[in-house]
Amino acid sequence: MVMYFVNFDPKSRKSPVTELVEEVVNAHKRGVKVRVILDQNISFAEWEGRGGKWEKEEKNIPLFEYFKKQGIEVYYDNLFVVTHSKAIVIDEEIVVLGSANWTESSLRRNWETSCLIRSKELAKQLLEDFSKITIDYEASILDEERNPSVKISDSFLKDSSLAPQMVTSRDETAFDLYLLLLRKYDGNPEGRVDIDYKNISATLGLDKKFNYISARDILREALVRLDDRYKLIIREIRPPKSPYCLLLGYHSKNPYVLPQEKYCSLPDEYWKYGWNERLSFTEKYCLLINLIKTGARRGNVWTGYRAGLMDEFSLGRDTIIRGMKGLRRLNIIDIEYPEYPEKGGFEERDPTRFTLxxxxxxxxxxxxxxxxxxxxxxxxxxxxxxxxGIVFKDNDIQVIEDIIRKIEEYGIEQVGKAFDKISTKVPDNPKRSYKYVVGILQTEAEAVK
Structure with missing residues (x-):
């Protein structure tokens, strides 16, 4: 099932939309394999060439969440492509398609045309076409489907004697190890975490670089620093048994307690997808800053000045710049720089917008x-x-595909000229962005008309 818009309200039990949705759910419960692709998109019409916001339409969220909770395989499509189909393929033979979205007006008031066709050839062609739709896999996961996040107190990141000192000292191993200890902590009142050198070495990627003895020694030394220098743990050695540590409160001899306020939530995907190995130290730190500022919610936006971040997190200018730009290039955050003041002078510039x-x-x-x-x-x-890559989106599969479509629409010469215009801008120039490229193409196309 591929649908542009389903105006689903679970409270409207007598709605024809609800009746259709429930039939899909009933089929799933009978054991029918159901796969659904829903449209999500940005309205390029609102861009107008130079200004405006690109905001994701959220029209299908109620249905997406309902299908997910019913155990149905449901996905969102590429954010930059409009999936305008309203089609169902059943048993690789029956096709239902037409102009009607699943809305009250389409099903009861509008003049719409839909048809049912029995054709294995047509069904096969549609299934092949639908298989080419780019899926936004991360947007297609509910928060409750993810493993629990790790709570990290703001104090750890802002206290100059803790994480900022690790950055200054380039003590990435201690930083990585401490985050992993927090992940392994099960909430026991002692703050106890058992140390399994082999498991920790594999999680941190040390086993790929060193033999077991060398990796173990590196971890032992990091534990010593976490104990003696940072006062974050107490090491307990008990030969011949494996050691363990006791997590401590910050600047306290009391056992560690999970923070209930002023913390960031580090997603388990940080380790699951291997980002703890892929990210540089500065990128890891700036990721945590973004998690603090956004409440770890995807799509949330926050604003800030570089100088303010340096003071708040006790970090140097280069650390902030390299970390944020690295995350942008990896498509983990988006950065929207403010316009330059007409009279010049950076001190009058608005704060930078960051999107997680x-x-x-x-x-x-x-x-x-x-x-x-x-x-x-x-x-x-x-x-x-x-x-x-010119607009720092070479790891954004949706932008890459949209550029391909823009080449098909406007031609390679026009697309190349548009990118040439913005490629000479410095990285923090607001015009060095994909939406400006789209604006240039739209404006020039209108001028030709």
Whole structure:
């Protein structure tokens, strides 16, 4: 089932929309394999070439959440592509398609046309077409489906003697190890966490670089620093048994207690997808800053000045710049820089806007890149990815595919000229962004008309 819009309200039990939705659920309960793709998109019409906001339409959220909770396999499509189909394929033979969305007006008031066709050939063609729709896998996961996040107190990140000192000392191993200890902590009143050197070494990726003895020694030394220098744990050695540690409160001899306020939530995907190994130290730290500022909610926006962040988190200018730009390039955050004041002078510039896009599976990203290369051709894909890199979106599969479509719509010459215009801008110039490229293409197309 592929649908542009289903105006579903679970409270409207007598609505024809609800009746159709419940029939899909009933089919799933009977054991029928049901797969649903729903549209999510940005309205390019609201961009108007130079200004305006790109905001994701949330029209299908109620249905998406309802299907998810019923155990149905449901996905959102590529954010930058409008999936306007209203079609159902049943048993690889029956096709139901037409103009009608599943809305009260379409089903009861509008003049719409829909038809049922029995054709294995048509069904096969539609299924092949639907298999080419790019799926937004991370947007298609509910928060409650994810493993519990790790709560990290703001104090750890802001106290100059703790995490900021680790950054200054380049003590990334102690930083990584401490976050992992917090992940392993089960809430016991002692703050106790058992130490399994082999398991910790594998999680932190040390086993890929060192033999067991060397990795164990590195971890032992990091534990000593967490105890003696940072006062975050007490090591308990008990040969021949494995050691354990006691987590401590900050600047306290009391056992560690999970923070109930003023904390950030580090998603388990940080370890599950291997971001603890992929990110640089500065990128890890800036990720936590973004999690604090957004409440760890995808799509949330926050604003800030670089100088303010330096003071708040006791970090140097280069750390903030490198970390944030690295996360932007990896498509974990988006950055929207403010316009330059007409009279000049950076001190009058508005704060920078940051959007948390979230962690994703690098493995799925690579598979999606391979899929696009196969679908559109390796040369066209490489071309689009190169252009995407100019606006720091070479790891955004949705932007890459949209550039391919823009090339098909406007031609390679026009798209190339649009990217050339913004490629000379410095990275923190607001015009060095994909939405400005789209604006240029739209404006020039209108001028030709």
């Amino acid at each position: 896009l979230g962690l994703y599976s690098p493995q799925i990203l690579e598979k999606e890149k391979e899929r696009l290369a196969k679908l559109y051709g390796q040369e066209r894909f490489a071309e689009a990815q190169k252009y995407a």
